[in-house]
Amino acid sequence: GNSVTQMEGPVTLSEEAFLTINCTYTATGYPSLFWYVQYPGEGLQLLLKATKADDKGSNKGFEATYRKETTSFHLEKGSVQVSDSAVYFCALRGGSYIPTFGRGTSLIVHP
Amino acid sequence: NAGVTQTPKFQVLKTGQSMTLQCAQDMNHEYMSWYRQDPGMGLRLIHYSVGAGITDQGEVPNGYNVSRSTTEDFPLRLLSAAPSQTSVYFCASWDSGNTIYFGEGSWLTVV
Numbered sequence: 001g002n003s004v005t006q007m008e009g010p011v012t013l014s015e016e017a018f019l020t021i022n023c024t025y026t027a028t029g030y031p032s033l034f035w036y037v038q039y040p041g042e043g044l045q046l047l048l049k050a051t052k053a054d055d056k057g058s059n060k061g062f063e064a065t066y067r068k069e070t071t072s073f074h075l076e077k078g079s080v081q082v083s084d085s086a087v088y089f090c091a092l093r094g095g096s097y098i099p100t101f102g103r104g105t106s107l108i109v110h111p
Numbered sequence: 112n113a114g115v116t117q118t119p120k121f122q123v124l125k126t127g128q129s130m131t132l133q134c135a136q137d138m139n140h141e142y143m144s145w146y147r148q149d150p151g152m153g154l155r156l157i158h159y160s161v162g163a164g165i166t167d168q169g170e171v172p173n174g175y176n177v178s179r180s181t182t183e184d185f186p187l188r189l190l191s192a193a194p195s196q197t198s199v200y201f202c203a204s205w206d207s208g209n210t211i212y213f214g215e216g217s218w219l220t221v222v
Binding site for chain 2: 034036041042043044045046049089091093097098099101102103104
């Protein structure tokens with residue numbers, strides 16, 4: 001079956017540092033890939049997505065590239081802010097249309 | 112512009128009580144699901160539905176019932192609450208397009 005593995009957190013960074021959160025997946029076929037963000041006390045919101053190999057999703061300074069050869073979709077941001085502190089979920093959706101989520105990675109950004 | 116609406120947001124139950132978490136979406140989505148979120152466990156799928164009248168079990172269905180009599184509504188019933196069901200519950204909906212929309216969550220405590 002499908003699975004998503006993300007790096008465990010928490011990831012703790014200083015403001016303006018570079019962020020990488022690793023995500024790898026196992027799936028048959030060509031799934032769509034997503035990053036969702038959850039701010040404290042809220043539900044999950046779509047951050048970015050990519051629907052085919054080599055696509056780059058981007059939003060709010062975050063980027064992730066769909067790498068089929070390494071089955072990865074790592075999230076990056078060049079300069080994090082305190083307001084980026086949240087939990088980030090990597091997810092995929094394949095032919096069954098039922099999404100599979102990773103366990104989430106908590107990001108803490110200090111001033 | 113409601114999206115996915117969950118009620119109640121907070122609830123305290125005594126062991127053995129029953130209750131229903133309500134979920135409604137106004138986007139005419141085919142697919143709906145319920146997840147629970149526990150520390151260190153990420154999102155775990157409880158039940159899902161691929162259309163009105165069709166439901167199926169997810170990863171952790173025991174102790175929960177669902178029904179989908181209309182496209183809009185997907186209530187989650189706790190039959191006899193147990194402390195192990197203390198969690199945050201999220202309802203989600205999507206269609207054959209890509210984005211999954213989440214409700215704001217329901218915080219449930221069973222004492």
